[in-house]
Amino acid sequence: MNIVSNIKFLEPRVSNGYKNMYGRCLIVGGSRNMPGAPVLSGKAALRSGAGLVELVVPEPAYLPAASSEPCYMVTPAGADSTGKFSKESVDEVLASAEKADVIAVGPGLGIGDNLQLLISELIKVPEFNIVIDADGINNLIHIPHWPNMARANIILTPHPGEMKRLAASISMEYSPDERLENAAELSLESGTIVVLKGAESVAAFGEDCYVNNTGNPGMATGGSGDVLTGMTAAIWAQMQRNQADEDQLRNAFDAAVLAVYLHGAAGDIAEDKCGTAAMIASDIIEALPQAFRTNGM
Template structure:
């Protein structure tokens, strides 16, 4: 599913009005009716009190339509107009007049803190104050209103985006944004819902189809793609009957140092479980017995005692994953540099491999094209520099990707794979995966996919999705706190199987 910017959504609206020969007012009616249908299907005429807070632009116009439809279907509704300016959109004014025609009580005007209504915890709030077009700080009393709504502990539904949230930057006041229980957004998801600083403002996301022009949606690449099963299935490379282990590549996992051999164990196991035909672990001598004992399916090459001082291979691997547990000692850095000079295999670089690149940026020019980098937040900061917010972080990652022709994975709750100007936002995974070794597993999985012949970008996107899916399956047995990296590896196979399950009519999964 594509992700559009606010400007692209406005362009989609305009294209729809032209192609469908409808007015903006008719498009608003269509969109708000879909929100009403969703609410009505859940409440089924419940006598609960619904408070609809409307701004004075088009988001407020959506709220007025929802209020009118709720009243027409017998719901208890109070409508409030948040008068933060003298300017009103024409669509807002038209729907305001329509609402007044049927409402016993005209919309309540809010102009200051003294006007704030009393709310009961069992009430429902519909937030239609600001939409995705918000581009300036809120006036102080409106910030107070939002805080008032948040502290009410009512169930809150936001229309298109939580009010106070910008679509392209972090909020000015973190407390001046609606914390929505659910956000019902139009047609396509927005990037703001998937970033650490801004994703917390909506607990649940519903994307509703409002019939925007299909040709425009298909032809416009958007700013990114939300990765679900439908986006992954076309990437999958099925196996054939007459294949053998050589068909699926020989990958090498390079890393480890005294006390950090476990990271290589995890990456090596993950590479095997993800389907690589052959896997070799290249480690210091101190980890030899550990690898041979814990991963009998893998081959092992050992260097000096406690850290890698030389990295030389007498064959050309199909792919290499390097950096996990590697250390950043002078001898290891020197070995890493010589390795980069000689290497011609596709690369995945993680952990201390990234830290070495941050210390020695001149090494970056030696990376093969489409090298995959998998930093956690602090490693990314060392690589691209500090950022002012999550949007700036993404722009820095884009610039880095273009400069060095590489793929950058911004790891997090919704890991984002960045290649040049495109973003691939992952939609699997859970908080239990915030555990030691989880990143090592991801490195092994992506390296394995590379060795099997996947394009580097596809290997990164598929690997991130599969990693999250494995964690999602595992956590059903372990709970968040009980999930460890080894459990993620154990559920890689079930994650592959889950790819080909289809929902039955009850919404349950079946083969």
């Protein structure tokens, strides 16, 4: 196993830059009962430098998402009787996905057959770069032989419980005390980048592993992972645009490492202002400008 310590930061912006140079992100998520999760991801993507951000949400989540932020686009898609994406919405999501540099799927998505169909259709497309988090993972594990189906470039961002379920889905042994080994093995077995969240989050690209040293216990709050999802998508989109000739999974790993580091750094800034007990996910987003500026971006 190779422990990676260096972090690849985003390049300085040029004076004649324009929004399309900085990547287009698509956030796929939300449902009637969880409209806020994709909002957090979308806001985090904007604050992490994405040139354009679009949310695709089921119809019942449209008004909450659209009224929460004027700087991203929101596209409503078909919903079933439970307020989640319908079977018919899959084609609507794919149409938006074709325009994106990076797709983030999962925040507030819910679980069900239609959502497993959606995930399976997304991961089949070789040209797609996808961050899969939260209920994206919880649907992925129900797709038989999903690593064999996947053709897209994928970053998985599980918390320990989701990591355990991912391991079980591919018949991989799992030990909660062996975080590095778990992340590296899942990365190798599935052909994905793995970000195992928690204290000292681990990012793995095969046997290359980064162990993060930023962050604090106040970040253990609902929505914090949705923030990381949006950040990861935005940073990957920028790296993908600026380094298009490089290996996409290497770009994905570099993006995952930087996102984890800056997520923790923003959390540390938020802790100085809010303390740990009162910190919420939106405090992390509000701290992102200072985290980026402090690191020369």
